Structures are given as structure tokens and as C-alpha cells.
Amino acid sequence: MPKPYVLQKEQELRIEVREGHSLTLKLVKGQAEVFGTDLLEQQIYTLRGQKLAVFSWEGCEVQLQGVGEPVEDAIEVIYESDDTPMREYANVHNLLQTRREAALASKFEGPRTMVVGQVDVGKSTLCKILLNYAIRRDCAPTMIDLDLGQGSIAPPACIGATPVEGPIDVEEGLPVEMPLVYFSGNVSPEPNPHLYRHHVERMAALLDKRAQSNAEVGAAGMVINSMGWIDGLGYELILHSLKTFRVDIILVIGQDKLYSQLSSVFRSDRRMNVIKLTRSGGVVMRPREYRKSSREQRIREYFYGPRNDLQPSSSTVPFTNLKVYRVGSGFAAPQSALPIGGQSYSNPLKVTQMLNMNDLLHMIVAVSHAQQPEELLSANVAGFVWISNVDPVQQTVTYLAPCAGELPAPFLLAGTLKTYFR
Template identity: 25%
Template sequence: MKVEVEAGKTLLVDGPASVDLLSGKAEVLAAPIKRGNRIVVRHGKRLPFEIKSNATFEIMLGEGASYEEVEGSTIPENWVKAVNEIISEAKSNTPLTVMIMGEVDSGKTSFCTYLANVAIREKLRVAVIDGDLGQSDIGPPSTIGYSILNKCVKDLFDVDADNACFIGLTSPGTATTKVIEGLSKLKEEVERKEAQLIIINTDGWVEGEDAASYKLRLVETLKPHIVVGLQQSDELLHILSGIGNAKVYTVDSPSAIKKRDREKRKILRELSYKKYLRGAKIQSFLISWINLEGTLLGKGITPSRERMRQIESILGVKPWYCEETQKTLIIVLGRNKWVPEENLKKLEEAIKKRIKVFREGEESGLIVSLKDINGRFLGIGILQGIDYRRRAIKIYTPVEKGIHTVRIGQVKLDREGKELGVCTVFTE
């Protein structure tokens, strides 16, 4: 359908939809729109098309999509003021690091995109590090990634990650140290690439003492020059008031930001998984050929026959597979096998080691990351199964070459990228 919009208004489009500019001038978060370049608005996302001169659009709406016109710009005035001051400082103090904070659906990604686009139009070299595990745009969910931007963008999801760190979860609560270490590594990397402005987006976990402690640790470790907090009232006060070594801007969370429920955020994650699994096929690897991380499997040796007789006698069942490290005994049971808890305790007391029990097939569906010999992120895959006796693994992944390290995560997916839950039994 054709839609005409007057200059000075903003066209808000909720996906899934596609938008073509037929005439006039418009911008999305300071990114100019070119005629002939179709813009896709993802399911669960909203893009603001700010009309600079009378414009005509061709819009195609998918199921549940919509659009509306609003007067003026949806970009708050204090965004414009803060961004202009940040750009001015970045021109004289490089590299300048800016960290963005806010609760879920507060406009963090929109602010990052707007800041990046204004900086690019001012000829600055911009890097965006996406530290939001659950709603990551740069890199798949369960990772933190970065990209050096060489042109304006309407949606950071359209940007490919230059590198990423795999965390294996979509929430930072139990992985704060890993996230901080990963962000530190990526920040050092973009500094070596001579970025003039480094924008670090963070996750929406801000409520409570643990969240505040985590965010303040991020600031202490990454040492941003500027922290921008997006809030509607004072929901970030307990965090921002504790920041002492960075300039703090408090800006508004835009009224036009669309709030998404848990299901919508899940759908967005699944679209992202699907993007990074496109073209995947099943590949097999001997565990001895690769470096297996995130699990104790592959780290030990097969127990002696005498040891196996002792294990079987105490358990009262024959394990499908066993592996022993200096401190741990790994026991893999058949799919329908079960061992009483008291027998496991007896075995621990007898061998003086911690016992980890898996069941054959429990590993199927776990997300994995793939890295090359230099530790560079190559992509993700889905663990399809482990042949314990051959010590081989099967992975569904589009990555074909250069795989040196496979790291097992905790999120379970099917081959379409749909989330099936979380499994922690394989973690170290």
C-alpha cells in the first residue's frame, strides 16, 4: 500500500513489515534512507521513519504488523543534546568509550544506533559492542559481539559481528564474570583497530542489589568515559549514583518505544538463532581432534577394568560410559537407567571424588560455539549427540572450515532455532 506522510512527522512501523521510500526524504535514527533500498522491520521491532520532506512510502505489512503517524520527532531532545556533546568530545579525546544502560525496552539499542549514525555522519570511526546476551543484535543470542561500522545503519541486527565471545546463556545472572571478561577482551580488540568512538550496549538487568553490583563492576572494569542511562523516572538511580569515574548523562526513555512481552523477546531471539544457523548441516568430530570447552567431557581417561567393577558394584547398574579426571568421575547412564541417590553417595565416599551423572541423549540440542585456532569466533551450532564409545560428537552448524574449539552452552534449541529450555548438567 502507498502511504504519504508530511514533513515534520514520524512514521512508526511495527514489524513484520517492509518499507520502500518512493519519494521525499526520511531518516531512521539519523540514518538517511535511499530510494530503492527496501527496509525490513522485524517481528517484534518498531522503526521510526522521521520525515524530512514530504514522502511517499510503499509498505507491506505481515501478520500483526501496523503503522501510525505521529507529530514531530520521536527522538527526545535530551538525546540530541547528549549525542552532540559526546560527538564533540570524541573528536578531541579518542578513543572515547560510552556505555549505555537501561531496563528492558527502554530504548538502549535505539540510542546506540542513533549515536553511531550521528558519529558516522561526522566521519568518526565507530565500534559498537553488544553486551545484551538475551536480545543481542550483533552476534547470536548467548554471545556478546562487536562490529566496526563503516556506514549508517537502520537496525543493528543487519550488521555482521566482526568477532564475538560465547557465554552460552541468554541471561547474565549466573555468568557475570564471564560477561565482564568477554566485554573487556572485545574492548581491547576494538581499541587495537583504532576506533574513535566505542559504544557498549548492556543488558536490561537493572533491578535489585545483584544487578546494581554487576553494572558497577562493568563500569569499574571497562572504564567508560561516559555512561548514558535511559529511564522514565528514577529506576537507574541506585546504579548511576554509584558511578564516580565517568561522566553520567541521564536521558529519557522515548514514549514511542514499544514494550515487548517475554514471548515477543523469545521470538526475536529465535529469529537471530535462525539467521546464524542458515545453511547448517550435520558434521562429526572426534573429540581428540578438537578442543572441547564448557564441559568436563573429554578431559579425563577411561577407568581401569578393576575400577569399573568397583563402580558397577556400588551403583548397582552398568554405566554406558565412564571418564575419570583427578577430581571428578563422569558417569553416563543409558536413556532409561536410574541410580538411587544413596548409591551415588556411597560411590563418592569410596573413591573420594565428585560424581557427575549424565544420561545418554541429554546433550542433544545444546547450543555450541565454534572458534578457530586463534580463538576467533566462527559461529554457532547445535549439538546433535555424543557417541561416547567412539568419543565423537555431531554438530549441526553452517561453519565448515577452521574449527579448532567447540564450547558447549546451556541453552537448548531445535534445528529451526526455537528454544527448548536450559540444561546445566554438562557445565564444568
């Protein structure tokens, strides 16, 4: 039986659906939204293992119903709260929208906004809200995801960018068509921060050209989701990204120290605004096992779809059909192992072909747009395949691809990302 919930003005219903379970959500009357996406009255939305909040500015009634089971069995946590940061978020949107309109009128660039904070503070949620509110005002900002572990635009181990021209779907997430994607091969930049910086710089340069060639794109600006590694090298990489993308609005969620650090760094930069925002009480800390499971689910969705309704294709090809490369020449030798006066060198951007195909088993591999090996560092990614089997006797590789047909190019990039989702 459906279970009704009534929300008062500026109240939200926080829901955590159990992993592997589903329930349906229906707006019976009133106004409600999920991360800035308006719910349509009487439309049924299916929620699968999600954590979300149904917020209402004016009050509403919604119904929840379990799929093949009682609502209580499908839900991990559910409660109502009127302690939300939505007013703050709406004020930020108004600031961004004012700048977009001024930029379009004067043919300048619009706001470039980066959301920063440690893991599990609601960075991705805030990005969704700001994007959806911009869409309501007929703007299409560029969404950029710099979190290698997140996978909101592409599978994990990538940074990605895409224009957002329609509301973010409550069931399927971010609408992504022809994204700009770079593959690092790792879910953290720590193994090769030089490669991470290189990809950030390459992406920023291409997006700058796009913004300069289209006044509406430039005025709409950017919404950038950063990684949750905010100390040491992670902090240095965030600073690098801020400067490379020429960010002018930094939104710091719930981090006094980070807010103080960034305010100090950019104190003399008059164009920079550093704004501290409240962390939502609905945000929960997720254990490492949950984040790993979420990454595997994100990879599975790439091949099978959020609703498990896609039919990926399996192909078996000879070793000679694929040319697989890795970026980076590994760690430099320790100084103690060198002759007196000797120096150790490594090239973190060196592109090396993989000769042992057995190492590819269960690996997620990126298919590059590169036409020559020397283009692998600069070319973006066309898509991904999963190596399901390596047969050293027959000298063949079996891979899973989202669709049938030959790969668009023979050059592939590998890292360390493996999954056993099938």
C-alpha cells in the same frame, strides 16, 4: 496496492510487522531515516517481523505494501507520532562528535558511552542511532554489546564487539565482520557472574590495546549496550562494566532510580557525565515468550541469514573428533552439608571437559580459537555450531555449521543454550 503515508517535520511512523509476515517500505520523496540510517529515495526495503520507526527531520512521503497480502494483514500496529526523543538523541550525538573531534586533534581517546536502563526501554535503538550518526561524520566507533540475551553482534549468550564502519542496514541489521566475541553459554550472567566479569575484563583489555595502537580508532570511541538487569547483582555487574571499560558518558533511559544511583556513585568523578534521556513512546514491553522467540530467530539467522538465503552445512563426526568443555565447577555445597568447621569451595572459572556427549543434543556450542584447553578462558570465539543429533551407538555427533569444511579448532565450549529452530 501500496499505501501512502505523509510525515510532517520531526514526525515518525511507528510500524510493528507481524511475526512471520513481510512488507515493503519505499521513500517516495523527502528525507527519512530508520534508527539513524538514511532511506534512499525510491529504493524498496523489505521488513520481516520487525518493529521500527520511520523518522523525518524535514517531512516525507513513504509507501508501504504487503508481500503477497494486504498491508493491513502484515501489520500488527501502525501510527504516526510527533512525540519523539530524537532532538535529545541528536544533542547527545553532537556532544559525542565534539569530543571525538577534540580527541583526534589532541591524540586522546574519544568518548566511551554506555546506554543503561531496564529491558524494553530502547537501549539498542539508541545505540543504532548514535552509531549511524557517527558514520555520517566519517567516524567508526566500536560497538560493544554486553547483553547476553540480545544477540545483536553474535548469537545470544555472548558478549561481542565490532567496529562499525558503515550504516546499519535497515533489512539485515548491524554490519559485522570479524567480531570479537566471548561465549558464556547462558542468556543471563546470573548462573556465573564471575565468568561474565572475566569476559568483560578480557574484552576491555583487548579493545584498549586496539585503541592505543590506532589514533582514529581511539578517537572514535565506543558505544556500549548494556543488559536490562539493573537491580541487585545486575546493578553490580553494570558498575563493574562501567569501570572496566572506563566509560565517561552514561546515558540512562527513563529510569529515575537508576539515574540517581549512578549520579551518586560517580558524583566525585569529574570526567563522568551521567545523562538522563526520555524513553520513546514507540518502545513497547515485550513478553518473555516474545524475547525467547526473538533469540531463536537470531540463532536461525546466524545459520540461514536474515533473508533465509544461506546454506549451512551438516557434518557427522566421531565423538573423538570433538573436545567439548564447560566453564565453572557448579555450585558450592551448602554449609549444612559440611563437617563442623568445614568450608565449601567452588571454582566458577574452572574449565571441565564434558564426557557425556548426549547432553549436547540441540545445543548451541561455540568453536573456540583456543589451541589448548588452558586457553579456553582467554581465547575468543571463531563461530558456532548447532548439535542436531547425537548417536550413542555409532559414537557420532552431527552438527550444523554456517559453512562447509573442518572446524578451525577441536575445542568447543558448551553452556545451557538450546534451540529447536529447525
